[in-house]
Amino acid sequence: MSMSTTPLTPEIVSHEGNAMVLSMGPQHPSTHGVLQIMLEIEGETILKAEPEIGYLHTGIEKTAENLFWSQAQTVIERMDYLAPSSNAYCYCLAVEQLLGLTDRIPERARQIRVLQAELTRVASHCVWLGTHGIDLGALSAFFYCFDMREKILDLQEATGGARMHPNYLRVGGVQADLPSGFMEQLDALLEMFPGRMRDLRGLLQSNPILQDRLVDVGIMTQEEAQDWSITGPGLRATGIAYDVRRAFPYGGYENYDFDIPTRTEGDSYARFLVRLDEMEQSMRIVRQVRDTLKPGPYAVDDTKVMPPPKETIALSMEALIHHFKIMTEGFRVPPGDVYQAVEGPRGELGYYVVSDGGNRPYRVRTRPPSMYNLQALKGLAPGNLIADLVVIIGSLDPVFGEVDR
Amino acid sequence: MPSTQTPPLTGTAIDPPALRPPIDDAAIERIAPANVHARLAELKREGFTLLLDVGAVDYPQRTPRFDIVYHLLNLRKTKRVRLLCGVTGTAPKLPTATDLWKSADWAEREIYDLFGISFEGHPDLRRIQMPNDWEGHPLRKDYPLRGPARERSPRPAFALKSNVQAGTPPSGRTLEALQQQIAKIRGEDRSK
Numbered sequence: 001m002s003m004s005t006t007p008l009t010p011e012i013v014s015h016e017g018n019a020m021v022l023s024m025g026p027q028h029p030s031t032h033g034v035l036q037i038m039l040e041i042e043g044e045t046i047l048k049a050e051p052e053i054g055y056l057h058t059g060i061e062k063t064a065e066n067l068f069w070s071q072a073q074t075v076i077e078r079m080d081y082l083a084p085s086s087n088a089y090c091y092c093l094a095v096e097q098l099l100g101l102t103d104r105i106p107e108r109a110r111q112i113r114v115l116q117a118e119l120t121r122v123a124s125h126c127v128w129l130g131t132h133g134i135d136l137g138a139l140s141a142f143f144y145c146f147d148m149r150e151k152i153l154d155l156q157e158a159t160g161g162a163r164m165h166p167n168y169l170r171v172g173g174v175q176a177d178l179p180s181g182f183m184e185q186l187d188a189l190l191e192m193f194p195g196r197m198r199d200l201r202g203l204l205q206s207n208p209i210l211q212d213r214l215v216d217v218g219i220m221t222q223e224e225a226q227d228w229s230i231t232g233p234g235l236r237a238t239g240i241a242y243d244v245r246r247a248f249p250y251g252g253y254e255n256y257d258f259d260i261p262t263r264t265e266g267d268s269y270a271r272f273l274v275r276l277d278e279m280e281q282s283m284r285i286v287r288q289v290r291d292t293l294k295p296g297p298y299a300v301d302d303t304k305v306m307p308p309p310k311e312t313i314a315l316s317m318e319a320l321i322h323h324f325k326i327m328t329e330g331f332r333v334p335p336g337d338v339y340q341a342v343e344g345p346r347g348e349l350g351y352y353v354v355s356d357g358g359n360r361p362y363r364v365r366t367r368p369p370s371m372y373n374l375q376a377l378k379g380l381a382p383g384n385l386i387a388d389l390v391v392i393i394g395s396l397d398p399v400f401g402e403v404d405r
Numbered sequence: 406m407p408s409t410q411t412p413p414l415t416g417t418a419i420d421p422p423a424l425r426p427p428i429d430d431a432a433i434e435r436i437a438p439a440n441v442h443a444r445l446a447e448l449k450r451e452g453f454t455l456l457l458d459v460g461a462v463d464y465p466q467r468t469p470r471f472d473i474v475y476h477l478l479n480l481r482k483t484k485r486v487r488l489l490c491g492v493t494g495t496a497p498k499l500p501t502a503t504d505l506w507k508s509a510d511w512a513e514r515e516i517y518d519l520f521g522i523s524f525e526g527h528p529d530l531r532r533i534q535m536p537n538d539w540e541g542h543p544l545r546k547d548y549p550l551r552g553p554a555r556e557r558s559p560r561p562a563f564a565l566k567s568n569v570q571a572g573t574p575p576s577g578r579t580l581e582a583l584q585q586q587i588a589k590i591r592g593e594d595r596s597k
Contacts, residue, residue: 053511053533053534054532054534054535057535059543061544062543062544062548062550063550066550097428097430098426098428100426226454226455226480227506227507227508228506228507228508229458229508231457240480242480242483247483248485332416334424334426335416335418335421336421336422336424336425336426336428337421337422337425337462338430339430339431339487340430341457350457350476352458352460352474352476354421354422354462355418355421356415356418356421357417357421358415358416358417359415360416362462363462363463365462365474367457367458367460367476372508375507375511376508378507378510404534405534
């Protein structure tokens with residue numbers, strides 16, 4: 001293999017010996033977003049792949065530093081736009097640690113958050129499964145997936161008012177109680193889910209064409225996965241059962257029964273199966289939350305952090321003052337730094353939050369699982385065909401809002 | 406009468422990590438730049454095989470100015486370690502961790518890009534998020550939120566305020582003329 005040591009030029013095509021440099025993306029349907037990959041190829045075989053990111057850089061971390069603690073959450077939700085509630089969840093947990101509120105969150109709020117986090121994981125995996133299928137030419141699975149995702153987005157809309165970025169979670173709980181009719185909608189989803197998963201597994205899992213495309217493509221060993229800091233389904237597909245929900249339980253996950261699906265092959269098909277199993281485990285948690293949901297307050301009883309209920313404002317002077325103070329100048333967070341991680345749909349989603357005692361975050365550093373997973377492309381792609389590169393990107397499931405932030 | 410609304414409150418802590426409340430999120434170590442690579446290698450041998458993240462924080466009022474934050478994970482013992490490494494403000498640099506973990510590559514490039522901290526021995530240290538010809542390092546605290554003031558390119562003629570106010574697009578076609586033309590095409594006579 002003639003590996004070039006010179007930096008890859010941004011030219012679309014250039015020749016060097018037998019190898020050719022080809023720019024794939026940033027406008028390419030199978031790169032799942034604005035990803036450019038500078039490929040050095042010999043025939044159809046990839047010698048070197050260098051992903052170029054940053055096309056979707058929106059400076060979210062900088063923006064968050066200039067917003068109130070509660071306002072910052074709205075931009076943070078836009079990082080991983082397929083799983084907004086996971087981002088908000090992690091951020092809220094981190095800020096609550098600094099505020100010392102972690103043990104005071106009411107049980108109902110904790111349960112609703114787990115419900116949201118798991119629903120958003122299923123919705124995110126639905127998008128992954130649908131688009132991954134499309135990459136491989138399996139069109140019908142896409143409609144089944146997006147139909148199911150639509151049901152989850154309806155639930156998100158019912159809670160937060162918006163389909164994509166509900167902004168429903170809050171530091172201290174959730175924004176409002178579950179609306180009437182939510183449980184019926186959730187029950188309909190829970191009833192539909194097993195049959196829909198059966199359909200999807202029937203369409204894809206045992207499909208010989210899909211297996212031909214996925215099996216033994218993009219194999220990652222346990223050592224490689226750790227070297228590239230892979231987390232989430234990618235790591236679990238190599239046989240390491242690391243799940244933040246189990247390793248560092250947060251928000252009441254220790255109260256629910258669920259398995260951590262693992263495979264040992266480490267190829268794209270293993271990642272595919274792990275994600276399918278994960279969807280079922282997530283719905284298992286959702287069902288448990290639904291069955292054990294306790295009545296009670298949905299947010300912490302601390303008017304310094306959570307604005308008092310709207311209906312009390314007209315009746316109580318203090319409520320009005322607290323509401324006004326929180327809306328106009330936010331709340332202050334004691335100085336300190338904290339690292340909080342949750343298991344996002346793509347792996348360990350972490351927030352390193354620093355407060356200097358003010359009403360705005362001093363620094364919000366995300367540990368973006370997508371970025372680290374995508375980076376492994378440099379190690380996975382060489383030796384594969386260009387067609388297989390599409391499969392590998394799909395099986396890494398990057399979201400570019402999070403890669404570029 | 407002065408406004409009774411208080412101005413936005415800003416924090417006063419110069420070194421927030423030193424004031425952190427007792428939170429059990431990770432074992433925290435402060436380390437000098439000269440020892441950071443050796444310590445990372447040692448931790449890797451001890452079983453902290455996953456470099457979860459490398460981040461940076463800018464504390465302009467403090468010496469050393471920057472904190473580079475390494476988050477490490479031990480999968481067997483499910484333990485976290487956080488290394489905080491203070492780096493000075495003038496020509497900040499650190500040894501790279503890419504020889505220990507390949508995943509440090511993009512994380513260090515991002516810190517180089519957004520904070521202007523160099524990593525010695527990095528194989529491909531160039532900007533990653535911002536365009537290659539960008540000036541300045543946006544996540545530094547002295548970098549303005551909307552970017553540095555610079556000369557704006559002239560606005561296109563149709564967007565000039567004078568044209569909008571006059572109601573005459575530079576093409577000379579007024580809204581009225583346009584409406585008449587449309588009416589003519591439709592076969593209506595609007596002049597009546």
